[in-house]
Amino acid sequence: MSMDWEALLIPYKQAVDELKIKFRGMREQFEKSNQHCPIEFVTGRVKPIKSIVNKAYQKNIPDQHLETEIQDLAGLRIMCQFTDDIKTVINLLRQRNDFTIVEERDYITHKKPSGYRSYHIVIEYPVQVLDGEKKILVEVQVRTLAMNFWATIEHSMNYKYQGQIPEDIRQRLQRAAEAANRLDEEMSQIKGEIQEAQLVFLERNDKSNETNLGS
Ligand SMILES: Nc1nc2c(ncn2[C@@H]2O[C@H](COP(=O)(O)OP(=O)(O)OP(=O)(O)O)[C@@H](O)[C@H]2O)c(=O)[nH]1
Ligand SMILES: Nc1ncnc2c1ncn2[C@@H]1O[C@H](COP(=O)(O)OP(=O)(O)OP(=O)(O)O)[C@@H](O)[C@H]1O
Numbered sequence: 001m002s003m004d005w006e007a008l009l010i011p012y013k014q015a016v017d018e019l020k021i022k023f024r025g026m027r028e029q030f031e032k033s034n035q036h037c038p039i040e041f042v043t044g045r046v047k048p049i050k051s052i053v054n055k056a057y058q059k060n061i062p063d064q065h066l067e068t069e070i071q072d073l074a075g076l077r078i079m080c081q082f083t084d085d086i087k088t089v090i091n092l093l094r095q096r097n098d099f100t101i102v103e104e105r106d107y108i109t110h111k112k113p114s115g116y117r118s119y120h121i122v123i124e125y126p127v128q129v130l131d132g133e134k135k136i137l138v139e140v141q142v143r144t145l146a147m148n149f150w151a152t153i154e155h156s157m158n159y160k161y162q163g164q165i166p167e168d169i170r171q172r173l174q175r176a177a178e179a180a181n182r183l184d185e186e187m188s189q190i191k192g193e194i195q196e197a198q199l200v201f202l203e204r205n206d207k208s209n210e211t212n213l214g215s
Helices: 005-032 049-058 063-069 083-095 145-160 167-189 191-214
Strands: 041-046 074-080 100-106 119-129 132-144
Touching: 005 041, 005 049, 005 074, 005 119, 005 132, 049 063, 063 132, 074 083, 074 145, 083 100, 083 119, 083 132, 083 167, 132 145, 145 167, 167 191
Parallel strands: 074 132
Antiparallel strands: 041 074, 100 119, 119 132
16 A cells, blocks of 8 residues: 555644744744844754655665654754854753653764764654654754855755765865854854844844834
């Protein structure tokens, strides 16, 4: 019998929707408290069916093992301004009690051969479905804006060349990854200055909103 993808993916879609709201809520709480916000923006997606079928085929995963062996059927991405923010976000996620972390992969200390950097965690997230609770795996990638920029471009190159990026472009991408890393280091060094400027900007916006509401 063929797979009912729609039914299989319902809890994954629900998890992505719920976690997007929760992680964006963390951002709002930081903003309201006038502290530097370690979260710049959050995205999420359910893995496209074509991509699931492809990955299952490549890795020889039988249908009945899809949900345990493909850990990114539901995926969230948290983007941060500074490399240090990633640690802050991970610590915040470790403290939560609405899910448990089952795996951590640190591709920042140990970048991938492609040049890819990000911090990945896999969580077990309970979703309420019609017949009770279902615990599912969700992949959360935490990265800086520079890491995200690089990964987004590299992902489309991989797509274009179907995983067979020509050697010269591969090397250029590795150099671009190093440049992105240097950008992160440089921004971290002037972090104090940047954060001060951003707080002044936020306060000014708050004040002008108050004035507009009052008039
Ligand atoms: N652009 C880009 N993204 C990557 C790269 N490596 C990993 N990723 C992202 O990270 C996800 C896989 O995370 P991993 O922690 O490597 O998972 P894995 O199970 O070890 O490897 P996969 O079998 O590829 O899922 C991918 O689905 C991508 O979203 C890379 O070299 N380039
Ligand atoms: N954890 C995630 N959060 C948000 N978006 C993601 C996440 N993982 C992948 N994406 C994005 O979802 C889209 C489709 O991703 P897809 O799963 O096909 O790619 P992939 O993650 O590279 O897959 P694979 O691991 O199978 O190679 C891409 O734009 C990808 O960047």
